[in-house]
Amino acid sequence: MGTVILLTLTGLGLAALYFLVASGLSLVFGLADVLNFAHGLFLGVGAYATWWASGNLPGAGPDGLGFLLAVAFGVAAGVLVAVLVELVLIRPLYSRTIEQVLVTVGLSLAGVALLQATWGADARPFPRPHWTRQVTGILGANVPNAGLLLIVAAAVVLAALLAFLRWTRYGLVIRAGVENREMVTALGIDVRKAFTLVFAIGGAAAALAGALGGVYFGTVSPGQGGSLLIFAFIVVVIGGMGSVVGSAYAAVAVGLLQQFVNYYGPSGLGDVCVVALLAVVLLLRPQGFAGKVATA
Amino acid sequence: MTGSMVEAPPAHVPDELTPGRSRWHGLRPYLPLVALAVAAVVPYSTVALPGIFEGPLNSPGTLQLLAVCLVFGGLAAGYDLLFGRTGMLSFGHALYFAAGVYGTDILVTRAGLPLWQAALLTITGGTVLAALLGAVALRTVGIAFAMVTLAFAQVGAILVARDFGGLTGGEEGLPLDVSGLPAALVGVTNTVNLYWLALAYLAVVVFVVHRVSGSPTGRVLAGLRDDERRIGVLGLDPYRFKLVAFTLAGGLAAAAGVVYCLIVGGASPHVTSSELTLSLLVMVVLGGPGTRWGPVLGGILYMYLDHRLTAFGSSDTVDALPEFLSRPLSQPLFVLGTVFILAVYFFPGGLAGLKTRLTPLTRALRTPRRPSKR
Amino acid sequence: MLATRGLTWRIGEVAIVDDVAFDLAPGEFLGVIGPNGAGKTSLFNLITGLRRPTDGRILLDSEDITALPPHRRARLGLGRTFQASSVFGSLTVRENVRLAVQAHRGGSMKLWRRAAADREVAAAADAALDRVGLHHRGTALAGTLAHGEKRKLEIALLLAGEPRVMLLDEPMAGVSAEDVPELVAVIRSLTGDNGRSVLMVEHHMDVILGLADRIAVMHHGALLACDTPDTVMANATVQEAYLGEQL
Amino acid sequence: GSPQETASGGGDSTAPVKVGLVYSQSGPLASYGKQYIEGFRAGLDYATKGTGKVGDRKIELTEVDDAGDPAKAVSAAKDLIGKGTKILAGSTASGVALQVAPIAAQNKVLFISGPAATDAITGANKYTFRSGRQSYQDVVTAKSFIGDPTGKKVVVFAQDGAFGDANEAAVKAVIGGAGATVSSVRAPASATEFTPFASQIKAAKPDLLFVAWAGTTAPAMWQTLDQQGVLSATTVVTGLDIRASWPTFGAAGSKISFLSHYFDGASDTEAAKAAKAKIPGGTLDLFHPDGFAAAQMVVRAVTEGGDDVDKMIKALEGWSFDGVKGPMTVRADDHALIQPMFQAKLTGSGTDFTATAEKSLTGDEAAPPVTQMKG
Amino acid sequence: MTAPVLSVEDLSVRIAGLHILQGVSFTVAPTGVTVLLGRNGVGKTTTLRAIVGLTPRNGEASGSIRMDGGDLLGRPTHRLVRAGLGYVPEDRDVFAGLTVAENLRLAERRGTTPAYDKVFALFPELDRRGRQRAGSLSGGQQQMLAIGRVLLNDNRLLLVDEPTKGLAPKVVTEVAEVLERVAESVPVLLVEQNLAVVRRLARDAVVLAAGRVAWAGAAAELLAEAELTRSLLGVGSGDHHGTPTPAGVRKDES
């Protein structure tokens, strides 16, 4: 019993991490139709900026409010980078989707290499509040607090994204803009602004995932974002491209599946199962869980 | 809406289906042969191209590098059969290449088969694998297809990494046992033969892709890229044609694997990574999808940069720069990534599009432009 | 030649096509009219296999083709045009038509022949382009054609396939007034030779009255009437629901 | 020119000796590569007494980055060999070492593998040597932590793949062979959440847990083992990685028994002092000794063998020398490098940790079994 | 005559190296419908798109397009539209993935109250099908949506490209009536192939041929002279019933 609870809660923590990474990806992919391979870079930027801030930014530190400040700085850095990327690299290429993807591929290579050039290839210990290293006893299971933190953060991000899509017109504008950008402008809407905004939000979500990923892993390294990206992609696709809620379901499915198979099955089967889940879902239901494209 | 990601291969009329109308019309068909002949005699040249290659053209190091480039030129051209010419975005093409590499290696090293048998078996096996997996994956379209192919490739990567029965060597890879190989393929002095092998492979792929694109089937593939539903209404089964393209491309990739295995002298899990497929995509787009020479050039250039940038990064020129420049520049991936980004901007439509891009320029130079009011 | 029996297509509770039964005789020209959203295009989609009916049967030469995929039906001689032009945008106009000719004549699964060398295909394609008056646009990319030109290309693609039963979905929409007569002549010639049948949706009443042997009227997915043009035009419901007060 | 021509290594007695170093300057193992090359330079300086020459012949180094990619390493090796290089060294990654070794044999040049830990390099062929330790030596060191293994329960926790396989096999042979029951928990190298594995380990109640884990997820793994109480319930042994990684152990660090290839202060040999004085920063780390030993071996090979590779091999086989770690011997049978190993403890907190040697094993104590030379 | 609301002068458009419009000049009167006529491919759509600033990226427009004294050329489309330029595109261009209601919502302009009543009164279908995906609408229904979303807002000039294409005769009449009513307050520049509609609505006419203006003047004048109509539009104008019906089209003259 204790094991099941432990596996479930830690699996949910893992799912939360996947969702945090996937949410921004899903938003940008579902709305702006850009398969953003540079998402991993945004993650790295968020993580490194948080790491840097807690050591160098006055007031920021590894604990309490200082930690919040450091994370806020990391998120701001993620937003900044994402906005710059959109303005400078993505915008001039609109309607050339494949080229946009390539630019993000190039960016992920160059950006990660740049992080490595600046801070070295080795993992660095990540400053984090002391309590995140501890466990909470829940029904006899020692559940790591970092996982619980991730679960809470994921829930907040999910709610915030849903609110954004539901209560603002931007979701609509961008979905329409992906279909036919020209026509959106012909309705008197500055579609470019909306796209920049989506990138900014995607960047913020990624940076937050990067910072919390740092808490979770205890370290930050240049390649960290990239290695999470593959599962995030799987989550986005299983969830139905671009559906934020779908991504949440898919993240839970993937996290729990991996966790339980890894415990009860032979080693390595967890990954295979996830990949198999992806293939099966797509073959039976090519549009993914949510089935409806780019909705809340 | 998400379909647009897949429709994206920029519209290029297959060269083969448009009549050439240039002044060189009469000569053009022979240019590839001339290029092939030139490439074939390169190893007899001792010309040194400082900065471009480490040694003279006939040095083993240069030939090895060229051989790797040529194989990838061919691999990219084969991949373009899917992507540029049929509009299918596969994220799992690395699998068939890896099947070629590991197939050859395992059959030679572990099973002790003679090379020609191993090669034949591997190419057949790779083709059959592509046909089987393609038959399943092609039940989906668009992004879903891309992801299913990615999933298959990922399973391949996991299997290789798991090292079942010690067959693949896991993350350490499997060096090729050369004792049973023809002597002409072993040893540094024989690098030239590997070069010729790679050149032959590239020539075959280019010929096959060219032939197929210009064939009635190629016409259907070009149509599929634009409008699959319409192909069905015209009385052709889209599924069959896509499967043919997928299988053919898979077979060509497996063959590339055989050659690559010989050139590198072994297999390592790098070849199973999804990054490799992504690189293929980059090569094709860098060169110009759906064009005859674009993907080849893209593949060659990509591999060249990939190999040479490591040397560039550690060169004295870079070291002499101020630190804020030299540190990123000594990261090969930084330079590679930057080169892509710049390439996407400055050669839209790929290297092959360069010619058309320059046309307005040449025209402008010839006829003075009428001043416009704006 | 072509017939449907109780053909029905529902989405949820709504019947988009509702219990449609008609017969198309060899050589016959059947016009289909009806208000926007009556289900005309949907009927075409069912007949050509792009959609699966929820009920009913489709017969071609008294054979049941209800379960066949689109390409099998096309091979049996069923051809159509699309209301929203769907041409191969990145191919030239000429290649578009050649592809259609080749699809019809067979030999598409030939990986090792030179497509361009097939003069018969080329000649047939050029003939089709000539008939719709697009010859001069042969080398343009189909995607860059003006709207009306795409409509003509649609028809050329249909002609190239030499189908026995042709389904035309608003072929005249967007064709400039000047070119209408030519196209009408082309379409008229279709039924003339070797007993081909035509099913045509069109909102230009003059065109359809000038061409059709019989006219079927669709309304809310159902077949309201199927009779000679004069009878149909005299029908009060048609007058009221479809024609309205003429300009 | 002819397509099959390669430069011949000029035999005259003052021509420089070309040595090719193919290692990771970029890519994931760049830090290992950096230590290696620093060690090599220091070692060359030490072995040539600051002249950089053997007799009248200058040792001319050509460094090539392989970025951890075997294909690039092979290209580089062929290029170097084509230019007349008779001695190759480097190989930060096992995959690279395994692919370069056959190239060396095919072309009859000397190859001295670097930090690559794979056992398969030992005895790979007669042209291949190693200047670092191998996985087996790690495991033998681990064994020294449990005293008498008879009847004890040992669990190996390792990554899937060849590295994990090798470690598991070594533990079975070394500790299992000595009477312990050995079982294993394996996890995919890509795993990010370790609770299931920690639970499995806990359920097995081992007397000794041997962890073989490399990569950036290691800190998360340790934290999970700590949080789930594995570290306090049993003796946990693992290899001590480079200094930069120490802080990432966090609180877990002090609960682990480390086997160590090398850390600063583990030895106080002449060579260590020389190395310390020479390398930038003055603090030795995990792979400095490998580079140092490689340079010593190169100088030995050139001194005794000149340009004759067969003579070089003869000169190295059975050769004993004083390296950074202490006395080392190139075992003639399979070219294993017999060398001391260490037990270490980690103390400190935050970013400030120190390792202290608990015990050291002599070369013979840590020696791997002799393998059959394959080629 | 009052000053024109829009005056196009010497408009040239090149796309992909083709000189599609070669110096087009005409004006749109401040009231009523000005109709742009011409065969397929002469550049009618290209003209409208140039006015709203939608010349494709591989194209280039030069000349001048003046509205209220300002030059429109080179200004971003969304600004022009917000300033009161309504555009109904030729291919409807409804957002297939969005519902009908979402399509309409998107068309609302900030600062004005959208006239849903007006639109739904005209096209009750749009009200009824609010939750349907626009992509699954019938061709005619899509056309209604495309027109409807422009009528939601107050405009200073409407550019309408073949609005009656694909509509049932009854709806054609209705749309013509709407445009007629709209044109009382807002000038309309209309591209139309249906001569009956042209006859009913047009006050001025501009005929394009091969990228140039072939004729411009009062519509009545154009349509009154059979000879002129035939030479410019290639059709007779005698018939008064819907689309042109040149001799020989009908099977049985009834």
Ligand SMILES: Nc1ncnc2c1ncn2[C@@H]1O[C@H](COP(=O)(O)OP(=O)(O)OP(=O)(O)O)[C@@H](O)[C@H]1O
């Ligand atoms: N997926 C769907 N969901 C709901 N309604 C649908 C769907 N697909 C089609 N419809 C409805 O079915 C009806 C029939 O559409 P169809 O395209 O067949 O009409 P049509 O007769 O061709 O009209 P038009 O003359 O305007 O082209 C329309 O009212 C359309 O809105």
Ligand SMILES: Nc1ncnc2c1ncn2[C@@H]1O[C@H](COP(=O)(O)OP(=O)(O)OP(=O)(O)O)[C@@H](O)[C@H]1O
């Ligand atoms: N993107 C493009 N690239 C190349 N040529 C183009 C492009 N867009 C339009 N053209 C060409 O410009 C010419 C004019 O097109 P336009 O759409 O303006 O004609 P139109 O008068 O509206 O015709 P229709 O009555 O058929 O709608 C056509 O010959 C067309 O092929």
Ligand SMILES: [Mg+2]
């Ligand atoms: Mg219709």
Ligand SMILES: [Mg+2]
């Ligand atoms: Mg037009």
